[in-house]
Amino acid sequence: MQSYTEENYLKIIYHLSVISNPVQTNAIAERIQTKAASVTDMLKKLADKALVDYTKYQGVNLTQKGKLAAINIVRRHRLWEVFLVEKLNFKWDEVHDVAEELEHIKSNLLVERLNEFLDFPKVDPHGDPIPDKDGNFESLGFVKINQLKDNESGTIMGVSEHSTAFLKHLEKLGLILGKTIKLIEISAFDSSAELLVDQQYINISKELAKHILIKKLV
Amino acid sequence: MQSYTEENYLKIIYHLSVISNPVQTNAIAERIQTKAASVTDMLKKLADKALVDYTKYQGVNLTQKGKLAAINIVRRHRLWEVFLVEKLNFKWDEVHDVAEELEHIKSNLLVERLNEFLDFPKVDPHGDPIPDKDGNFESLGFVKINQLKDNESGTIMGVSEHSTAFLKHLEKLGLILGKTIKLIEISAFDSSAELLVDQQYINISKELAKHILIKKLV
DNA sequence: TTTATAATTTAGACAAATCTAAAAATTAAA
DNA sequence: TTTAATTTTTAGATTTGTCTAAATTATAAA
Ligand SMILES: [Mn+2]
Ligand SMILES: [Mn+2]
Ligand SMILES: [Mn+2]
Ligand SMILES: [Mn+2]
Numbered sequence: 001m002q003s004y005t006e007e008n009y010l011k012i013i014y015h016l017s018v019i020s021n022p023v024q025t026n027a028i029a030e031r032i033q034t035k036a037a038s039v040t041d042m043l044k045k046l047a048d049k050a051l052v053d054y055t056k057y058q059g060v061n062l063t064q065k066g067k068l069a070a071i072n073i074v075r076r077h078r079l080w081e082v083f084l085v086e087k088l089n090f091k092w093d094e095v096h097d098v099a100e101e102l103e104h105i106k107s108n109l110l111v112e113r114l115n116e117f118l119d120f121p122k123v124d125p126h127g128d129p130i131p132d133k134d135g136n137f138e139s140l141g142f143v144k145i146n147q148l149k150d151n152e153s154g155t156i157m158g159v160s161e162h163s164t165a166f167l168k169h170l171e172k173l174g175l176i177l178g179k180t181i182k183l184i185e186i187s188a189f190d191s192s193a194e195l196l197v198d199q200q201y202i203n204i205s206k207e208l209a210k211h212i213l214i215k216k217l218v
Numbered sequence: 219m220q221s222y223t224e225e226n227y228l229k230i231i232y233h234l235s236v237i238s239n240p241v242q243t244n245a246i247a248e249r250i251q252t253k254a255a256s257v258t259d260m261l262k263k264l265a266d267k268a269l270v271d272y273t274k275y276q277g278v279n280l281t282q283k284g285k286l287a288a289i290n291i292v293r294r295h296r297l298w299e300v301f302l303v304e305k306l307n308f309k310w311d312e313v314h315d316v317a318e319e320l321e322h323i324k325s326n327l328l329v330e331r332l333n334e335f336l337d338f339p340k341v342d343p344h345g346d347p348i349p350d351k352d353g354n355f356e357s358l359g360f361v362k363i364n365q366l367k368d369n370e371s372g373t374i375m376g377v378s379e380h381s382t383a384f385l386k387h388l389e390k391l392g393l394i395l396g397k398t399i400k401l402i403e404i405s406a407f408d409s410s411a412e413l414l415v416d417q418q419y420i421n422i423s424k425e426l427a428k429h430i431l432i433k434k435l436v
Numbered sequence: 437t438t439t440a441t442a443a444t445t446t447a448g449a450c451a452a453a454t455c456t457a458a459a460a461a462t463t464a465a466a
Numbered sequence: 467t468t469t470a471a472t473t474t475t476t477a478g479a480t481t482t483g484t485c486t487a488a489a490t491t492a493t494a495a496a
Contacts, residue, residue, distance in 0.1 A: 005483065025444055038484050040445055045482090057444055057491055088331040098325045105319045113306035223453065243474055256454050258475055263452090275461055275474055 002051070004104050007073050008032060009042050010051060011103075013062055014070035022059035071135040077103040078124035078131075079114050085125040086118060092125040093167035126167075127158020127177055127213060142213035145193055146206055148183040154214035155180050161211040174198060175212060220269070222322050225291050226250060227260050228269060229321075231280055232288035240277035289353040295321040296342035297332050303343040304336060310343040311385035344385075345376020345395055345431060360431035363411055364424055366401040372432035373398050379429040392416060393430065 002010065012031045016023040029036045047054040051066035062070060080102040084090040123129055131137040142157050156179045174197055184194040184201065191206040220228065230249045234241040247254045265272040269284035280288060298320040302308040341347055349355040360375050374397045392415055402412040409424040
């Protein structure tokens with residue numbers, strides 16, 4: 001079994017390894033709000049436990065064992081987020097911090113019963129896929145708004161940023177999961193995106209656009 | 219805010235102070251599965267935080283502040299137990315350990331929403347009262363089976379022991395919450411109790427009887 | 437290819453919570 | 467009321483996770 005802290009490291013390494021491989025010490029330090037020296041210490045410990053492959057100065061990769069452990073934490077995090085939104089009426093921008101704590105509760109029975117109680121959800125409130133017990137989940141293959149071509153339409157399926165500020169802002173613009181949008185054009189000046197949403201034209205920054213995941217209409 | 223560990227100490231001290239006042243170092247050590255020396259260290263820390271009144275060699279009492287904190291943890295513990303039984307179909311002997319972890323999740327919003335979701339329960343699955351937000355709850359004034367007089371009847375309202383072995387045993391005997399029983403007599407030989415339950419006569423040990431809480435029939 | 441910059445690791449220290457062994461205080465027994 | 471037993475506290479160490487400052491290694495620039 002891993003400690004609360006070890007679990008957090010594993011999860012962060014997992015998320016970062018989607019972006020870069022291997023994962024660098026500083027990247028972890030920044031995400032986990034700690035110093036690089038602390039990260040190094042922990043990487044050695046995780047390597048001792050065979051949860052990561054670690055080579056000095058070269059960064060880390062999760063081992064199969066580490067990856068499974070990480071995905072399991074992600075599974076619990078996302079199931080709890082569904083619970084908070086669906087059952088306790090949390091808003092999608094209120095769930096993350098609480099889920100950060102709930103994800104560490106150690107009880108397989110609890111997770112399986114929760115999954116059943118929630119009727120086996122496939123995605124969390126931010127559109128992220130929920131892995132099954134064995135760590136498998138479909139990669140959903142969405143594209144970001146700023147990757148659409150002019151005049152392409154699609155449905156908002158998820159977000160790649162979980163901060164309250166971001167999520168509240170999205171909601172205010174009516175850009176919630178399930179909404180269909182059409183990209184009119186990307187500005188040549190500031191890369192902002194002009195969208196058609198609910199028969200209205202709105203303009204959103206690239207910062208915003210790049211965190212909104214779209215399923216293209218066929 | 220208190221740490222996970224501090225919260226556990228506060229809760230144990232609270233439960234023990236019902237039995238004896240002040241609470242002794244060894245009693246805490248036994249309950250918390252640690253050594254007396256560790257308890258002494260923690261008592262000093264809790265005293266520094268004004269959560270307990272502590273005099274060397276004399277034991278501790280909770281301060282008002284400490285008592286409120288303790289009751290709040292008890293409140294969360296019992297609400298989560300209700301959730302596990304009512305919503306996730308846990309049995310009453312399966313909930314305690316998970317609730318021990320869940321009670322430490324820090325979010326007032328979570329607790330209040332959970333309370334609402336559970337429809338403001340007054341007692342937990344073991345019949346223990348759930349304090350309100352301000353720490354108030356009715357003392358329910360139940361008596362233990364071995365305190366009944368011969369031929370007195372009553373309803374099982376709770377238990378004062380939470381171990382799986384105890385609860386499973388009770389259930390096998392049909393002694394669940396809400397059941398009405400009649401005490402026929404206490405044996406002069408071994409203090410065991412003869413009961414009438416469901417038109418059947420059964421005999422239970424004093425060990426069992428003293429942990430079953432009864433509301434007398436008027 | 438040397439030099440400068442950035443990233444990473446070591447060394448040494450610290451706080452929280454725990455432990456063992458020994459000392460001190462309290463309580464019970466003689 | 468002195469002695470013995472019990473309870474509690476101190477002293478000193480250990481583990482986990484963290485930190486700062488200094489030393490290494492790797493990478494980018496000249
Ligand atoms: Mn989240
Ligand atoms: Mn999420
Ligand atoms: Mn319990
Ligand atoms: Mn209970």
